[in-house]
Amino acid sequence: MLVFIGLGLNGEDMSLRGLREMREADVVYAEFYTGVVFKLDLQGLERIIGKPIRVINREVVEQRPDDILEAAKVKKVAFLVPGDPMVATTHIDLRLRAARAGVETRIVHAASIHSAALGLAGLQSYKFGRSATVPFPDQPSQTPYEVLAENLERGLHTLLLLDLRAEEGRAMSANEAIDVMLNLESKLKRGAFTPDTLAVVVARAGSDDALVRADLVKHLHGLGFGPPPHVLIVPGRLHFLEAEALRVFAGAPGDVVG
Amino acid sequence: MLVFIGLGLNGEDMSLRGLREMREADVVYAEFYTGVVFKLDLQGLERIIGKPIRVINREVVEQRPDDILEAAKVKKVAFLVPGDPMVATTHIDLRLRAARAGVETRIVHAASIHSAALGLAGLQSYKFGRSATVPFPDQPSQTPYEVLAENLERGLHTLLLLDLRAEEGRAMSANEAIDVMLNLESKLKRGAFTPDTLAVVVARAGSDDALVRADLVKHLHGLGFGPPPHVLIVPGRLHFLEAEALRVFAGAPGDVVG
Numbered sequence: 001m002l003v004f005i006g007l008g009l010n011g012e013d014m015s016l017r018g019l020r021e022m023r024e025a026d027v028v029y030a031e032f033y034t035g036v037v038f039k040l041d042l043q044g045l046e047r048i049i050g051k052p053i054r055v056i057n058r059e060v061v062e063q064r065p066d067d068i069l070e071a072a073k074v075k076k077v078a079f080l081v082p083g084d085p086m087v088a089t090t091h092i093d094l095r096l097r098a099a100r101a102g103v104e105t106r107i108v109h110a111a112s113i114h115s116a117a118l119g120l121a122g123l124q125s126y127k128f129g130r131s132a133t134v135p136f137p138d139q140p141s142q143t144p145y146e147v148l149a150e151n152l153e154r155g156l157h158t159l160l161l162l163d164l165r166a167e168e169g170r171a172m173s174a175n176e177a178i179d180v181m182l183n184l185e186s187k188l189k190r191g192a193f194t195p196d197t198l199a200v201v202v203a204r205a206g207s208d209d210a211l212v213r214a215d216l217v218k219h220l221h222g223l224g225f226g227p228p229p230h231v232l233i234v235p236g237r238l239h240f241l242e243a244e245a246l247r248v249f250a251g252a253p254g255d256v257v258g
Numbered sequence: 259m260l261v262f263i264g265l266g267l268n269g270e271d272m273s274l275r276g277l278r279e280m281r282e283a284d285v286v287y288a289e290f291y292t293g294v295v296f297k298l299d300l301q302g303l304e305r306i307i308g309k310p311i312r313v314i315n316r317e318v319v320e321q322r323p324d325d326i327l328e329a330a331k332v333k334k335v336a337f338l339v340p341g342d343p344m345v346a347t348t349h350i351d352l353r354l355r356a357a358r359a360g361v362e363t364r365i366v367h368a369a370s371i372h373s374a375a376l377g378l379a380g381l382q383s384y385k386f387g388r389s390a391t392v393p394f395p396d397q398p399s400q401t402p403y404e405v406l407a408e409n410l411e412r413g414l415h416t417l418l419l420l421d422l423r424a425e426e427g428r429a430m431s432a433n434e435a436i437d438v439m440l441n442l443e444s445k446l447k448r449g450a451f452t453p454d455t456l457a458v459v460v461a462r463a464g465s466d467d468a469l470v471r472a473d474l475v476k477h478l479h480g481l482g483f484g485p486p487p488h489v490l491i492v493p494g495r496l497h498f499l500e501a502e503a504l505r506v507f508a509g510a511p512g513d514v515v516g
Contacts, residue, residue, distance in 0.1 A: 009367060012275035015266060019274065084369060086377025092503055095380070099506045109267060109374045109464055111342060111367035114383060119344025119365060122353070125372060126389050130414055133384070154408065156388055206367055245350055248357045 002072040002098045004085035006110025009206025011040035018108045022049040025078035027071050033058045033166040034090060035082030035113070036229045038207040053080065057167060058090070065094055072103045084112035117159060117202045117231050120212050122245020127236065129156035134177045134232070135163045136170070145184035148234055149192035155237035162230055171228035174201040178221050178232070193217065193234065198257065200233040200250055201225050214250035214257065260330040260356045262343035264368025267464025269298035276366045280307040283336035285329050291316045291424040292348060293340030293371070294487045296465040311338065315425060316348070323352055330361045342370035375417060375460045375489050378470050380503020385494065387414035392435045392490070393421045394428070403442035406492055407450035413495035420488055429486035432459040436479050436490070451475065451492065456515065458491040458508055459483050472508035472515065 003025065005018045014022075022028055022045075030042075030053050046053050061068075071077050085091055085107055098105050118125055129151030132144040144160055151158045160181075162172035181193040193199075195218035203211040203225040211225055214235075235242070238257060246252040261283065263276045272280075280286055280303075288300075288311050304311050314326075329335050343349055343365055356363050376383055387409030390402040402418055409416045418439075420430035439451040451457075453476035461469040461483040469483055472493075493500070496515060504510040 006369070008273060010275070012278065013273045013367065015271045015273055015369070016277065017268070017270035020270065084373040084377060086380070087373050087383045089382050089499070092377075092380050092382070092499060096499065096502055096506060107374075107377060109271065109369035109377070111264070111273070111369060112373040114373050115342040115345050115370040116365075116367045119342060119350075119367070122344070122350050124347055124350070125345045126391070128388060130387050131384050150412065241347070241351060241354065244354055248354060 001076045001104050001106070002068070003076065003078045003106045003108060004091060004095065005078055005080050005108040006085045007037045007040065007080055007082050008110035009083065009113065009116060010038035013037070013111050013206060015108060015110055018110065019049070021108055022078050022080070024076060026075035028053045028078045028080065029068060030055050030080035031057070031061055032082060033164070034088040035164065036171065037082045038204065061094060062090055065097060069098055069101045069103060072098060073101065084109050087112055087114060111206060113161065113205055113231060114159065116205045117233065118157070120202055120205055120210060120249070121200050121214070121233055122249050123157055123233065123235060123242050124239065127157050127239070129154060129158055131159040131161060133161045133163060134172065134180050136165070136172060137180060142184060142188065145181060145188055145192060149190045152192050152234070152236055157236050158234045160232040160234065162232065164229065172230070173228055174203065174225050174230040174232055175221060177230070178217055182217070195221070198235055198252070200235065200246065201230055202233065203228070203230045205231065212250040214246040214252035216256055259334045259362050259364070260326070261334065261336045261364045261366060262349060262353065263336055263338050263366040264343045265295045265298065265338055265340050266368035267341065267371065267374060268296040271295070271369050271464060273366060273368055276368065277307070279366055280336050280338070282334060284333035286311045286336045286338065287326060288313050288338035289315070289319055290340060291422070292346040293422065294429065295340045296462065319352060320348055323355060327356055327359045327361060330356060331359065342367050345370055345372060369464060371419065371463055371489060372417065374463045375491065376415070378460055378463055378468060378507070379458050379472070379491055380507050381415055381491065381493060381500050382497065385415050385497070387412060387416055389417040389419060391419045391421060392430060392438050394423070394430060395438060400442060400446065403439060403446055403450060407448045410450050410492070410494055415494050416492045418490040418492065420486070420490065422487065430488070431486055432461065432483050432488040432490055433479060435488070436475055440475070456493055458493065458504065459488055460491065461486070461488045463489065470508040472504040472510035474514055
């Protein structure tokens with residue numbers, strides 16, 4: 001049995017069921033390369049659940065998961081994952097490998113940046129088009145810009161997640177993401193992300209010092225948003241309640257959101 | 259202080275932080291009209307947090323929230339909400355009213371059907387277009403069909419939430435939703451939802467007996483999926499890993515998902 005347990009966004013976000021399943025497990029693995037969990041006290045958690053937590057990296061999960069799967073054939077194995085477990089493609093792949101090996105799987109859900117970020121900004125979930133990730137400049141991709149342009153044409157909001165390379169200790173900041181998007185704008189020229197585009201920075205969603213700031217890109221650019229992770233939201237057409245939420249909860253100037 | 263606390267999808271889905279905030283609160287309200295929380299033992303929870311939980315309905319939250327806001331001016335008030343708290347527009351509105359009344363607000367995130375349902379189906383979050391809700395036939399709307407058609411034209415998946423009327427004890431079943439969508443098809447004729455469309459039913463996401471079933475609409479139609487809540491997913495273009503996931507986790511016939 002392999003149980004994927006979501007840790008949510010901070011050290012206190014795991015669910016009561018998640019904690020129970022960790023306690024009942026024979027072996028506990030964890031990964032922290034698909035997302036950030038704030039203030040997670042791993043040693044404290046090991047004491048609470050009464051067993052060690054083995055932190056594994058992307059390479060082990062994707063290339064050499066055999067030890068995990070072998071253990072899961074005869075024991076109850078818990079695998080702790082940032083956010084909601086199955087949002088990351090890498091874990092869908094592991095779950096399929098488990099199924100092929102005849103191992104039963106279960107999922108314990110938890111808070112995800114996908115719903116948390118938009119909730120913090122006060123934007124309505126059913127008005128979001130598809131989301132995309134802004135990659136570091138050494139792995140350039142036009143996808144986030146194209147996704148954004150397509151959503152904007154339909155009046156939809158866009159959630160842009162920012163690249164994370166936990167192995168290198170790097171998480172993209174909102175300012176880096178703005179640079180990447182402005183570069184794509186100057187190349188693709190569809191007017192989707194200019195200095196005069198309204199954008200929202202959500203920093204540290206799920207932590208006690210989460211910060212939400214909405215303004216034109218040219219005014220956001222260069223501001224300090226504190227430590228990562230950050231995400232960017234580019235709103236499409238705003239409902240009047242959403243405009244008010246951006247003023248009240250994200251400090252958007254009245255002349256910018258109407 | 260008004261703290262919105264997500265309960266997630268089942269009685270054990272609340273986070274450690276959610277439980278701590280309930281314990282620290284002076285007054286605790288809860289609503290169950292925006293979603294379903296499986297097997298939530300309210301009396302047991304009242305004992306654990308040492309105070310009563312006042313269940314309020316939509317009318318109180320939307321029309322007469324004055325008692326809640328007055329209490330929140332001088333006390334710590336917790337408001338328990340199914341899923342992730344700010345996904346429902348009604349709660350964005352309450353949070354804005356609180357801000358207007360000078361009341362500080364906080365959000366404690368939890369699992370949402372938005373990320374849980376797609377994870378259970380093994381579909382990738384960044385390939386979903388916007389979502390929509392299928393309303394009961396007495397409040398007809400073309401929106402879910404139009405959203406679906408627009409997503410399909412772009413090869414994107416669509417999450418269709420199904421109407422819930424907790425006040426009347428009604429939650430739409432997948433079969434009712436299929437009827438509504440087939441009726442819209444016969445009216446709008448864009449080929450987005452026909453008997454030969456591939457669809458996925460996710461029943462009771464987040465519960466121990468969650469069920470995921472993928473097949474052509476004509477084969478899904480009339481099957482029993484057990485008690486609600488149900489959601490429908492209509493996949494767009496499938497990545498080969500997604501096709502495998504639908505076969506392995508949702509019983510999709512090989513000739514249907516390729």
